Amino acid sequence: MLGAAAPAPAFLWFDARRRAVAGEILGHPPRGARVRYWRAGARTAFVLDEVAHTHPITAGFAVERGRLVAARVLTYRESRGWEVQRPQFLAQFLDRGLDAGRALDGPIDGITGATLSVGALTRMARLALYLAAELDAEAARDGR
Numbered sequence: 001m002l003g004a005a006a007p008a009p010a011f012l013w014f015d016a017r018r019r020a021v022a023g024e025i026l027g028h029p030p031r032g033a034r035v036r037y038w039r040a041g042a043r044t045a046f047v048l049d050e051v052a053h054t055h056p057i058t059a060g061f062a063v064e065r066g067r068l069v070a071a072r073v074l075t076y077r078e079s080r081g082w083e084v085q086r087p088q089f090l091a092q093f094l095d096r097g098l099d100a101g102r103a104l105d106g107p108i109d110g111i112t113g114a115t116l117s118v119g120a121l122t123r124m125a126r127l128a129l130y131l132a133a134e135l136d137a138e139a140a141r142d143g144r
Contacts, residue, residue, distance in 0.1 A: 009036045012131055025102060025126045026050065035131060043069065044135055046128045052078050052120040059124050063132035066097045068125060081114030084121055093121075098129045 011034040014022060022030040031049070038045045043064040049056040055077035062070035071093040073085040083089060092108050099105045104126060110118045 007038050007040050009038055011036055012135060018131075018134060021102070021130060022127060025130060026123050030127075037131070037135070039135065044132045045070075046131060047074065048124040048127060050120040050124045052081065052117040054078070057084075057117060057120050057124075059121060061093075061125055061128035063128055066129070066133060066136070068093050068096050068129065070094070071121075071125060073121070076117075078117060081111065081117035083111045084114055084117045090121075093125050096125065096129075098126060098133070102126060102130060104129075 012018075013034045014030055014032075019029060035046060035048070043062055045060060045062045047058065047060050049058050051057075057073060057077065058075040060070070060072045060074055061068060071090045073090070076082055076085055089111065092106075093104075096104045096106050096108075104122065108118065108122055
């Protein structure tokens with residue numbers, strides 16, 4: 001997602017505003033006080049967890065210039081909906097960004113029997129895009 005040599009991880013803390021926006025995106029407050037990310041140039045990668053039905057899905061997303069450039073399911077723990085791991089499904093997330101309402105700016109086709117898993121991946125993608133925008137804004141303020 002970031003090239004051959006992975007950069008050192010860093011952390012983005014959830015202040016009150018970020019926690020509130022992340023809660024709107026996820027439909028519940030984020031778990032934990034911070035999220036780990038990796039940044040190389042304009043590309044930022046996140047590894048996120050979100051519960052689909054009863055178990056969390058762990059997925060990685062890379063964002064560059066406000067667009068998703070990579071999406072991967074790293075660990076799938078649910079008993080149904082495993083099809084969301086397929087590259088053909090995940091390709092739908094590529095080149096998606098956020099619209100003014102913080103929804104993805106393009107459609108994601110569902111999979112019969114995997115509605116909750118599709119929803120979980122969509123929420124994680126939206127969160128990754130939002131957090132990357134926060135880091136970009138922070139870098140611009142700091143002159144980086």
